[in-house]
Structure formats: structure tokens, C-alpha cells
Amino acid sequence: MKKESVGTVETKFFNIEEDLLLESGKTLKNVTISYETYGKLNKEKNNAILVCHALSGDAHAAGWHENAKKPGWWEIMIGPGKSLDSEKYFIISSNVIGGCKGSTGPSSTNPVTRKEYGLDFPVVTIKDMVTGQKKLIEHFGIKQLLAVIGGSMGGMQVLEWMVSYPKMVKKAIPIASTANSSPQQIAFNEVGRQAIVTDPAWKNGNYYIGEKPKNGLSLARMIAHITYLSDESMYEKFGRNLQDKEEFSYDFTLDFQVESYLHYQGESFVKRFDANSYLYITKAIDYFDLSVNGSLIEGLKNVESKVKIIAIDSDWLYPTSQSLEILTALNANEVDVSYSELQSSYGHDAFLLEDGQLNYLIANFLSDTRIEDIMTEYTCTIDKNAKIDQAAKLMMDKRVTHLPVVTEDGTLIGILTAWDLSKSIATGDDDLEKIMTKDVKTCKSDESIETIARRMKKYDISCLPVVDDDLKIKGIITTDQISHLLTKT
Numbered sequence: 461m462k463k464e465s466v467g468t469v470e471t472k473f474f475n476i477e478e479d480l481l482l483e484s485g486k487t488l489k490n491v492t493i494s495y496e497t498y499g500k501l502n503k504e505k506n507n508a509i510l511v512c513h514a515l516s517g518d519a520h521a522a523g524w525h526e527n528a529k530k531p532g533w534w535e536i537m538i539g540p541g542k543s544l545d546s547e548k549y550f551i552i553s554s555n556v557i558g559g560c561k562g563s564t565g566p567s568s569t570n571p572v573t574r575k576e577y578g579l580d581f582p583v584v585t586i587k588d589m590v591t592g593q594k595k596l597i598e599h600f601g602i603k604q605l606l607a608v609i610g611g612s613m614g615g616m617q618v619l620e621w622m623v624s625y626p627k628m629v630k631k632a633i634p635i636a637s638t639a640n641s642s643p644q645q646i647a648f649n650e651v652g653r654q655a656i657v658t659d660p661a662w663k664n665g666n667y668y669i670g671e672k673p674k675n676g677l678s679l680a681r682m683i684a685h686i687t688y689l690s691d692e693s694m695y696e697k698f699g700r701n702l703q704d705k706e707e708f709s710y711d712f713t714l715d716f717q718v719e720s721y722l723h724y725q726g727e728s729f730v731k732r733f734d735a736n737s738y739l740y741i742t743k744a745i746d747y748f749d750l751s752v753n754g755s756l757i758e759g760l761k762n763v764e765s766k767v768k769i770i771a772i773d774s775d776w777l778y779p780t781s782q783s784l785e786i787l788t789a790l791n792a793n794e795v796d797v798s799y800s801e802l803q804s805s806y807g808h809d810a811f812l813l814e815d816g817q818l819n820y821l822i823a824n825f826l827s828d829t830r831i832e833d834i835m836t837e838y839t840c841t842i843d844k845n846a847k848i849d850q851a852a853k854l855m856m857d858k859r860v861t862h863l864p865v866v867t868e869d870g871t872l873i874g875i876l877t878a879w880d881l882s883k884s885i886a887t888g889d890d891d892l893e894k895i896m897t898k899d900v901k902t903c904k905s906d907e908s909i910e911t912i913a914r915r916m917k918k919y920d921i922s923c924l925p926v927v928d929d930d931l932k933i934k935g936i937i938t939t940d941q942i943s944h945l946l947t948k949t
């Protein structure tokens with residue numbers, strides 16, 4: 461299918477009426493959340509997907525703003541024919557509280573002083589960001605999100621959603637993230653914050669009139685940007701090549717391409733980001749820790765979502781080990797979880813670049829149909845004491861070729877097929893319990909189509925009763941239903 465863009469989009473604004481109680485115990489008044497949506501919310505309101513952005517992201521995840529030179533930061537993932545298909549889903553992307561791209565943050569106007577908050581803005585956490593997002597989701601009247609997805613700090617928001625609002629998240633996709641920031645991650649963020657607060661132009665956060673701490677913010681970005689790349693990708697991009705010169709200048713101007721690149725990234729970052737927001741957002745990242753009494757198993761015990769964890773093999777900022785720790789804890793809680801690793805040389809920022817692998821993984825996870833989605837719920841069964849002619853009549857009336865055989869309390873004990881009926885006529889045997897198949901192959905409603913198709917092929921059967929843990933019939937699935945699904949998609 462052709463992959464397209466959602467086209468021209470505009471950022472909208474949602475004002476939270478009530479005061480927001482923050483994790484710190486402080487409250488935030490007049491909170492605004494900037495957001496964008498792509499696609500249409502269906503009438504059941506069950507096709508909504510929330511996209512959560514990383515450190516320097518914003519609500520503009522896809523499409524084009526008027527006269528923009530670049531599309532939204534996740535244009536590779538969102539749009540018709542892409543995994544976050546705006547023709548199937550209603551995709552919502554918002555700017556986090558504490559940010560500087562339309563949602564309330566330190567550069568917003570403090571309603572009390574009518575000046576920018578600066579450091580009067582209360583420290584916010586990932587949980588506070590998610591609390592604000594929940595108000596936006598409720599504003600749309602959405603009771604359960606089909607999925608919540610995000611990379612890096614966005615992945616932290618996904619995990620926070622899973623823990624804080626387990627019934628509101630059907631599927632969760634944390635990418636290149638962690639359940640708690642490591643000392644190394646905190647260390648890098650502190651160096652970045654020190655670059656800002658030691659910039660004389662920072663003026664304790666009161667710089668909104670006059671010169672801004674652009675040198676400090678640029679340096680913070682340069683340091684952080686190195687962690688978003690990999691040694692391999694930097695060799696590929698720059699090697700030891702010089703920038704616009706044939707030999708070393710033997711001074712402290714820029715010699716190497718990599719130096720020039722980092723300065724460029726720092727300078728372009730300053731044009732789009734606020735230094736105080738950088739302090740608040742990196743602080744929220746550092747504070748993030750879902751473990752309870754040091755146990756992540758305990759911290760993730762209420763998760764009800766179906767989870768796809770994605771990590772990046774070359775990511776040394778959020779190494780695969782942190783994703784595997786989440787996988788282990790979710791498995792220990794018997795959560796329906798799977799794990800995939802992007803093979804990429806890009807490093808951490810691969811979640812912004814590896815469109816082929818990401819679209820494949822996410823499209824399959826979102827469209828992954830379960831038995832409960834296609835099984836026939838009403839199933840006619842036959843009592844084990846019934847006569848053969850009753851079974852034959854029921855099959856004719858209901859136009860079925862398989863009859864689960866049950867006891868008085870509805871427990872499955874066998875299955876009677878049209879073939880069994882032919883055998884009973886040939887042998888003259890009319891005892892149902894004798895001619896039925898006793899070793900019944902069954903399945904559960906939350907199993908995947910692929911698993912069931914393999915089971916049916918293995919045993920060469922065309923129908924499986926769907927049962928619960930007590931062998932009570934929940935429905936029935938046939939090869940016809942599966943082949944119809946495959947031809948339909």
C-alpha cells in the first residue's frame with residue numbers, strides 16, 4: 461500500500477479546567493496541553509492511539525505545518541499506509557507539561573505574576589505528564605486507548621500509562637526506553653543542566669527578556685546528541701574528515717566534520733527549544749523509576765496491556781538490557797508481552813529513522829488479530845447422553861460439521877464430527893461417547909491467529925473449540941474463518 465503523509469496539519473490547544481495536583485504535592489493552574497490529531501475517531505471510540513514524544517519532541521509528530529521545511533518528527537510512522545495508519549486509527553500526539561511547544565511549561569505565563577514562570581514552575585514528573593495527557597484523552601470521551609506508543613522519554617510515558625491507568629491501555633509499545641533512569645543517564649543529563657545553569661545569560665532562569673543562555677543550551681545539546689548516535693554511525697557520517705579544509709589549522713577553530721556537525725546540532729536546537737524546559741524535562745527523566753521497594757516486578761504487577769517492547773541493538777544510551785529488564789518483570793507478572801530489537805547502526809535515535817523495521821513491527825503488533833476477534837461466539841453443543849440421530853439432526857439444522865460434546869454443566873469432553881457420524885453408520889455404533897473424538901484439540905480466546913493456524917495444520921483439523929481454563933466453551937474457530945480473515949486483509 462502506498463505510504464502517504466497526513467498532509468497539512470495544525471496544532472490545537474486543550475485547557476484543563478481543574479487544577480492539576482502534581483506528584484511533588486504542588487498544584488498547577490490553567491494548564492494547557494498542545495496537541496495534534498491525525499485520522500478520525502470512530503463511533504465506538506476504540507481506535508485511538510496516543511503517541512508520546514521524547515525529550516525534545518512536541519505535538520507535531522506528523523504532517524506539515526504551513527510553509528514548514530520539515531514534517532513532524534515521526535512522519536515516517538504516521539499516515540495512510542504506515543503502521544500508525546491515519547485511515548484506520550485516530551492518532552493523538554501532545555506536547556508534555558514542562559515542555560516549550562504549546563503546553564504549559566517554565567516559559568509559559570504564570571497566571572499569578574503574569575510573567576514567565578521561570579524557576580517558579582514546579583518540578584514535574586513523567587507521571588504528571590501522563591496525568592495531563594489523561595485529561596486530554598478523557599476530553600475526547602475515550603475510555604480505552606487502542607495503543608500508547610513512544611520512544612525514549614516517550615517510552616517512559618508509555619510505561620507510566622500502563623502502570624497508572626492499566627484499564628485504559630489495550631496495547632503498549634515502549635521503544636528504546638527504561639523503567640528507571642540509570643546513573644549514567646542521570647550523569648549525562650546533569651552535565652547538560654550544568655552547561656545551562658553556568659551560562660551567565662541563564663540568570664537563574666530569568667532570561668525571557670534579553671539575551672538567552674544559548675551557549676549553555678547549545679552545549680547541553682551537543683553533549684546529549686553524541687549519546688543519540690553510535691560510534692559506528694559517526695564513523696560512517698564523518699570519519700576523521702576535515703570540515704572545509706585540507707589540513708589541521710593548528711588552532712582552536714573547527715577542524716573535523718564531526719565538530720562542525722555537533723555545533724550545527726547545538727545551534728539548530730537553540731532555535732527550537734527553551735533552556736528551562738531542558739532543565740525540567742531532563743529532571744523528570746532522571747526521577748523516573750517504576751520499581752516499588754526496588755522491585756520492578758512489584759512495580760509492574762497491575763499491568764493489563766498487551767505489550768510490545770522494542771529496543772535498538774546499537775543504543776548505548778538506553779541499552780537493550782534496560783528493555784530486557786522490563787520484559788523479565790512483565791513475564792514474571794504473566795503479562796502478554798513480546799520483545800523485538802531493531803538492527804541498526806544509528807544508535808538511540810534509530811527510533812526516529814528506522815522506518816522499515818519499525819513500521820513492520822508496529823503494523824503487525826497493532827493488527828495482530830486474536831481468536832476472540834474472529835471466533836463464532838455462539839456455539840451449538842450436544843449433551844454426552846444424546847442419541848446419534850439427534851446429533852445428525854442438530855448438525856443439519858445448524859449447518860455445522862462439528863459438535864462439541866459437553867457434560868450437564870457444560871464442560872467439554874469431546875467433539876463429534878460429520879466424519880464420526882459416517883463411521884457410526886458404518887459400524888452401527890450409536891453411543892456418542894464411543895464415537896466422538898475424546899482427545900479434543902482446543903484453543904484460548906487470547907491466542908493469536910498464527911498460533912491457531914499452526915495448531916490446525918499440525919493436527920490436520922478444520923475446527924477448534926475455544927475454551928476457558930475450566931474447559932467451558934467460549935466459542936468455536938474454523939479454518940474458513942481464518943482463510944476469510946487472511947483474504948480480507
Ligand SMILES: CC(=O)SCCNC(=O)CCNC(=O)[C@H](O)C(C)(C)COP(=O)(O)OP(=O)(O)OC[C@H]1O[C@@H](n2cnc3c(N)ncnc32)[C@H](O)[C@@H]1OP(=O)(O)O
Nearest residue numbers: 513514515516517518533611703717718720721724809812
Ligand atoms: C521522538 C522525539 O521526540 S524527537 C523529536 C524531534 N527531535 C529531533 O528532531 C532531534 C534532532 N534531530 C535529530 O536528532 C536528527 O536530525 C534526526 C535523528 C531527527 C535525523 O537524523 P539524520 O537524518 O541522520 O540527520 P542528522 O542527524 O545527520 O543531521 C542532519 C543535519 O546535520 C547537518 N550536517 C550534517 N553534517 C554536517 C556537518 N559536517 N557540519 C554541519 N552540519 C552538518 C545537515 O546539513 C542536516 O541539516 P538539517 O537537519 O538542517 O537538514
Ligand SMILES: N[C@@H](CCO)C(=O)O
Nearest residue numbers: 514515516517612688
Ligand atoms: N533525539 C531525540 C531523542 C532523545 O531521546 C530528542 O531529541 O528528543
